[in-house]
Amino acid sequence: MAEKWNNTLxxxxxxxxxxxxxxxxxxxxxxLQTLLPRPLPSPPTLxxxxxxxxxxxxxxxxxLNTVSSNTTLEMHLELHxxxxxxxxxxxxxxxxxxLQRDALRAEMIYxxxxxxxxxxxxxxxxxxxxxxxxxxxxxxxxxGEYFTRLGVGTPPxxxxxxxxxxxDVVWVQCxxxxxxxxxxxxxxxxxxxxxxxxxYGDGSVTFxxxxxxxxxxxxxxxxxxxxGCGHDNEGLFVGAAGLLGLGRGRLSFPTQAGRRFNRKxxxxxxxxxxxxxxxxxxxxxxxxxxxxxxxxLLTNPKLDTFYxxxxxxxxxxxxxxxxxxxxxxxxxxxxxxxxxxxxGTSVTRLTRPAYIATRDAFRIGASxxxxxxxxxxxxxxxxxxxxTSVKVPTVVLHYRGADVxxxxxxxxxxxxxxxxxxxxxxGTMSGLSIIGNIQQQGFRVAFDLAGSRIGFAPxxxx
Numbered sequence: 001m002a003e004k005w006n007n008t009l010x011x012x013x014x015x016x017x018x019x020x021x022x023x024x025x026x027x028x029x030x031x032l033q034t035l036l037p038r039p040l041p042s043p044p045t046l047x048x049x050x051x052x053x054x055x056x057x058x059x060x061x062x063x064l065n066t067v068s069s070n071t072t073l074e075m076h077l078e079l080h081x082x083x084x085x086x087x088x089x090x091x092x093x094x095x096x097x098x099l100q101r102d103a104l105r106a107e108m109i110y111x112x113x114x115x116x117x118x119x120x121x122x123x124x125x126x127x128x129x130x131x132x133x134x135x136x137x138x139x140x141x142x143x144g145e146y147f148t149r150l151g152v153g154t155p156p157x158x159x160x161x162x163x164x165x166x167x168d169v170v171w172v173q174c175x176x177x178x179x180x181x182x183x184x185x186x187x188x189x190x191x192x193x194x195x196x197x198x199x200y201g202d203g204s205v206t207f208x209x210x211x212x213x214x215x216x217x218x219x220x221x222x223x224x225x226x227x228g229c230g231h232d233n234e235g236l237f238v239g240a241a242g243l244l245g246l247g248r249g250r251l252s253f254p255t256q257a258g259r260r261f262n263r264k265x266x267x268x269x270x271x272x273x274x275x276x277x278x279x280x281x282x283x284x285x286x287x288x289x290x291x292x293x294x295x296x297l298l299t300n301p302k303l304d305t306f307y308x309x310x311x312x313x314x315x316x317x318x319x320x321x322x323x324x325x326x327x328x329x330x331x332x333x334x335x336x337x338x339x340x341x342x343x344g345t346s347v348t349r350l351t352r353p354a355y356i357a358t359r360d361a362f363r364i365g366a367s368x369x370x371x372x373x374x375x376x377x378x379x380x381x382x383x384x385x386x387x388t389s390v391k392v393p394t395v396v397l398h399y400r401g402a403d404v405x406x407x408x409x410x411x412x413x414x415x416x417x418x419x420x421x422x423x424x425x426x427g428t429m430s431g432l433s434i435i436g437n438i439q440q441q442g443f444r445v446a447f448d449l450a451g452s453r454i455g456f457a458p459x460x461x462x
Contacts, residue, residue, distance in 0.1 A: 030365055031318030032391040035408035037384045039417055040091035046084040046184075073261045074284030075217045079146040079163065079269070081279070085184065085239035092416055098145070099376050102346045102436075109166060109306070109345070110430045116303035117335045144344040145437060146269065146279060147240045151216025152227075153193030159185045159241035163267075163281065165343040165447075168249030168305050170215075170256075171228035172242030178231050184239040190229055198229075217283075222257050246343075247305040248449075258449060264288055266446035267343060268461040269437050271409050277461065288446045292455030295399035302335035307447065309454055310400040311339045311433065314354070316361040317393035323357040329433055337431035341445065341454060345436040347377065348425050355427030358395075362423055365393030375415045378422035382412070385419025397435070404456045410439050 083094045144164030151158050152172055159172065160183070173180050175187045190196040195214040213227040230242075245252045246265070254265060266287035269279045298308035311329040314321050328351055331338030337351070350358065359380050369390060372383040384390060395411050397404045413424045424438050444460020 029318075031394045032365075033394050033408050035390050035392050035412055035421075037387050037390065037419065037421060038409075038414065040095055040414045042091055043087040043089060043094060044081065044084045045087055046080070073220055073222070073257075074286055075220055075261065075282070076286075077148045077163075077217065077281040077283075079148050079267065079279035079281055082145055082147060082162075082240075085160075095415060096376075098346055101145070103377070105166075105345050106349055106428070106434060109340075109342070109434060110428075110432060112305070113300075113303055113335070113430075113432055116300070119302060144243065145346060146267075146343065148244075148281065150244065151221075152188055152213060152241075153190070154195035154214050155193075156214075156216040156221075157186075157188055157193070159183075159188060160239060161242050161244045162240045163244050163246055163343070165246045165307060165341070166305065166345070167243055167245035168247040168252040168255075169228050169243060169245045170225055170251070170253055171230060171245070174209075174229040174231055176231060180231075182239070183241045185241050188229075188241065195223065196229075222260065225253065225256055226251055248307065249305045252305075254447070254449060261285075261287075263449040264447070265449075266444050266455075266460075268444040269343070269441050270461050271407075271441045280461065288448055288455065289444050289457040289460060292444065292446050292457040292460075293402035293404070294446075294448070294451075294453040294455040295402040297449075297452045297454055298331060298338065300331065300335045300338065301333070306340040306342070307454060308338050308340050309435075311397065311435075312400055313398045314358050315394070315396040315398065316358060317365040319361075320398075321357050321361045324354045328354045339433045339435065341435045341440070343437050343440070343445075345434050346438050348436040348439045349428040349430075349434045350425060351431055351433050352427040352429055354433070355425060358425065359423060359427075362393055362395070372420045372422075375420060375422050377426045378415065378424070380423035381415070382421050383419060384421050387419070397439070402456060404443070405458075406439060407442055410441050413438060 083089075083098070086094060086097070089097070144162040144167070147160050147162045149158055150161050161172070172188050173183060175189045177187055180187060190211070190213075193213065196211055197213070198209045198211045209229045211227050211229050212224045213229075214221055214223045215225050216222075228242075246254055249255065254263065261283040262285055264285060264287045265281065265283045266289070267279065267281040270277055295309050298310060300306065300308055308331060310326070312326045314324045329337070329339045349355075363380055366382065369382040369384070369392075372381040375381050392408050392412055395406045397406065411424050412421050414420070415422050428434075442459060442461060444455075444457040446455035446457065448455065
């Protein structure tokens with residue numbers, strides 16, 4: 001009798017739990033948000049007035065603030081997208097070129113990581129490697145998507161420089177130029193700079209010199225910055241004169257000058273289809289917004305360039321995506337796998353099992369939308385022609401300690417002028433996942449290197 005009673009109690013308990021789960025499902029409907037479909041943005045017009053006119057006047061140069069290694073610095077920079085260098089192109093052509101650069105960029109990152117992991121022993125502390133190869137690294141693969149204008153040398157010669165969190169070198173094209181790509185500004189002539197100093201040269205291959213130079217950020221001058229001065233250059237820099245590497249390596253600008261701005265920097269990249277306001281970058285304490293949520297920075301034992309974080313899972317429509325577990329994003333002890341935050345990659349690439357599960361969850365949540373053919377690397381596209389607004393499932397990235405809910409424009413983007421919008425994620429066969437700049441739009445992404453953490457503040461471009 002007791003056994004029968006226990007079985008009956010177990011049955012009622014099971015029914016009760018089932019009813020509870022059904023009730024929870026009813027009370028937790030699919031979470032949606034509104035997307036206002038906007039067309040591909042027209043090419044931006046490049047207009048820039050240098051903060052000070054170029055001059056050889058010692059009096060004018062003295063007015064600039066020369067920042068010593070003991071001075072705390074705060075700098076605000078205006079950023080613009082590379083498309084501004086190609087205003088004669090159509091929006092469709094610019095988008096195709098962007099995806100082409102993006103594919104090369106991702107290939108470069110995967111290659112760098114795989115080569116670093118394949119190296120048997122990590123480099124011993126204090127051991128210096130040659131610089132000549134670093135001066136030209138990344139040129140053929142596309143190095144960043146956003147640029148600013150900096151003064152190089154003394155007196156400052158103002159140049160367009162790409163900013164890139166996935167590169168470690170501060171680099172500029174220099175005359176005499178054996179083989180240089182086309183740039184908007186005159187090529188930098190180191191012989192006309194009083195602060196240019198060559199500290200190492202590769203006599204066998206004339207790619208360039210390893211030098212030190214002064215950089216001017218509006219009214220602030222930062223001296224003795226290690227600079228690659230290149231004479232034989234190729235690549236996809238479009239009209240920029242060089243690169244300001246913002247990675248974590250020994251030769252990057254944050255590593256060299258970090259103490260001068262308390263090792264804090266941030267950027268906010270605007271959605272170019274929704275705003276004419278430029279993107280921005282801040283160095284110093286003001287770079288860290290109070291509204292940011294933070295996740296710890298991780299370190300790859302084999303490669304110090306990239307900013308690694310821990311991604312625990314993804315939610316679509318208010319529910320965790322089944323099968324997207326922390327193990328898919330974990331970096332092992334050898335440096336394989338993991339997740340990086342990168343400003344120079346546009347489309348987020350998730351390791352394939354995570355992508356497939358996330359994509360399928362989104363397709364189910366967006367089943368009311370009319371499907372469209374695949375486009376380039378995107379396999380989940382919709383025909384939103386004639387629509388003024390649509391409801392789409394929410395997408396949340398769950399980092400350790402930080403849940404980042406994406407605006408709809410950060411994951412459903414226009415790919416042509418006919419109303420085709422695609423889910424802006426892609427899969428990769430690599431174990432390394434990359435969080436790209438489309439998914440970062442509108443957030444102030446804060447790099448608190450002193451605290452070894454990255455923060456995300458929504459509406460950070462305001």
